[in-house]
Amino acid sequence: MAPAGPEGRTDAELIAAWRVGDEGAAADLVRRHTAAVARFLAAAGAGDDLDDLVQETFFRAFRRIKSFRGDATFRTWVMAIGSNALKDVQRTRKRRVVVSIDDHEIPDDAADPHGEAVGRELERRMRAAVETLTRLQRDVFLMRAQQGASYEEIAAVLGTTPGAARVHYHHAVKRLKEVLDP
Amino acid sequence: MMPDADERLEMLARRLGEDRARDVDAERVARQVVARLRREGRTAALAWLRPARVMQVAAAVIILVGAAMLIPRAGREPLTPVASLVPVTLETLGDAELSEVLDSLAFEVPVSELVPIGLFSLSEQELSELLSDMEG
Numbered sequence: 001m002a003p004a005g006p007e008g009r010t011d012a013e014l015i016a017a018w019r020v021g022d023e024g025a026a027a028d029l030v031r032r033h034t035a036a037v038a039r040f041l042a043a044a045g046a047g048d049d050l051d052d053l054v055q056e057t058f059f060r061a062f063r064r065i066k067s068f069r070g071d072a073t074f075r076t077w078v079m080a081i082g083s084n085a086l087k088d089v090q091r092t093r094k095r096r097v098v099v100s101i102d103d104h105e106i107p108d109d110a111a112d113p114h115g116e117a118v119g120r121e122l123e124r125r126m127r128a129a130v131e132t133l134t135r136l137q138r139d140v141f142l143m144r145a146q147q148g149a150s151y152e153e154i155a156a157v158l159g160t161t162p163g164a165a166r167v168h169y170h171h172a173v174k175r176l177k178e179v180l181d182p
Numbered sequence: 183m184m185p186d187a188d189e190r191l192e193m194l195a196r197r198l199g200e201d202r203a204r205d206v207d208a209e210r211v212a213r214q215v216v217a218r219l220r221r222e223g224r225t226a227a228l229a230w231l232r233p234a235r236v237m238q239v240a241a242a243v244i245i246l247v248g249a250a251m252l253i254p255r256a257g258r259e260p261l262t263p264v265a266s267l268v269p270v271t272l273e274t275l276g277d278a279e280l281s282e283v284l285d286s287l288a289f290e291v292p293v294s295e296l297v298p299i300g301l302f303s304l305s306e307q308e309l310s311e312l313l314s315d316m317e318g
Contacts, residue, residue: 026219027212034208042199051206058215063222119197126194145195176191 011074019065030058033075036147040079043142044086045131053089057082072153076143080157083139129179133172140165141172241280 009017009028017025038054046053061068061078068077130138139158143149144165151162151169158165304312 023216023220027216030212030215031208034206034211035203038203038206039199042202043195044199050202051211054206055211055214055218058211059218062215062219122194123197126198130198142195142198145192146198173188173191177187180191181187 012070015065015068015074018062026062029074033078034058036075037078037082040142040146041082041086043127043130043146044083044138045090045127046086047089047093049089053082053085056089057085060085069156071156073149076147076149076153077157079143079147080139083135087135125180126176129176132179133175136160137168137172137175140168141176144169237277238280241277245280 009025011029011032014025014029018029034054037057038050041053041057042050057078061081064081068074130141133141136158140154143154143157144151151165154160155162155165160168
């Protein structure tokens with residue numbers, strides 16, 4: 001079931017409202033899902049232009065809202081669109097700039113600097129490990145592990161079968177373990 | 183209890199990108215997306231008012247009216263392939279082709295059927311001149 005926002009309208013209701021021209025409904029959907037979509041894109045390798053990429057993702061999603069059949073949640077569907085947008089961005093770059101994790105992570109007032117440093121290092125390695133996955137493995141892994149999407153839902157938005165999605169997930173986990181714990 | 187490797191991996195995955203995502207202003211993204219959608223909607227609407235599009239629509243209307251005038255004749259005479267093809271091919275014709283079709287229709291339409299349309303708009307003097315011309 002699609003989540004309902006503070007105003008009580010579900011995603012399906014907001015999508016229906018947008019389809020008849022309610023701009024406020026589109027804005028509500030963006031507000032509701034921006035954090036999750038941004039997290040997915042950042043984990044998938046988005047660079048400094050994360051803001052722009054999130055914006056482009058939602059723009060593309062609303063333009064093709066007619067193709068949203070509701071066999072996955074709106075959020076998962078938007079993430080698949082975001083993955084395509086990310087691919088387009090990366091294709092136009094000569095070489096993707098890897099953003100230093102030091103620029104973004106861990107507030108200065110961390111209660112446990114040592115623990116935070118370990119966490120930061122783990123996250124850096126995790127990000128590097130995710131980059132070694134194929135695009136499909138990466139998307140399946142992040143949708144499943146980060147967002148908790150079902151295999152059926154993932155298969156619907158990525159154009160594959162639930163069985164194949166499950167296989168991609170296990171290959172991704174195996175690969176990540178190899179990279180993180182050689 | 184220590185989480186196993188799979189759980190640890192999922193925990194790391196959940197944390198991945200969290201801090202950077204926090205920096206993204208959802209309100210600003212929402213405003214920008216709506217503004218882009220609005221701009222695109224306006225552009226799509228304006229596309230219908232482009233001069234070339236208007237000319238195409240006008241030409242299509244004229245040809246359809248002409249074709250409609252020919253239909254009564256089609257009942258009396260064997261249907262020609264041209265009459266049946268006109269509505270189908272209109273959208274694919276270029277400006278020059280549309281002009282040719284218009285010209286060909288002008289020859290097909292009998293003058294006697296067009297005269298009554300023009301007579302009502304003629305003044306008394308113009309009618310007299312027309313009659314004089316017809317008398318030679």
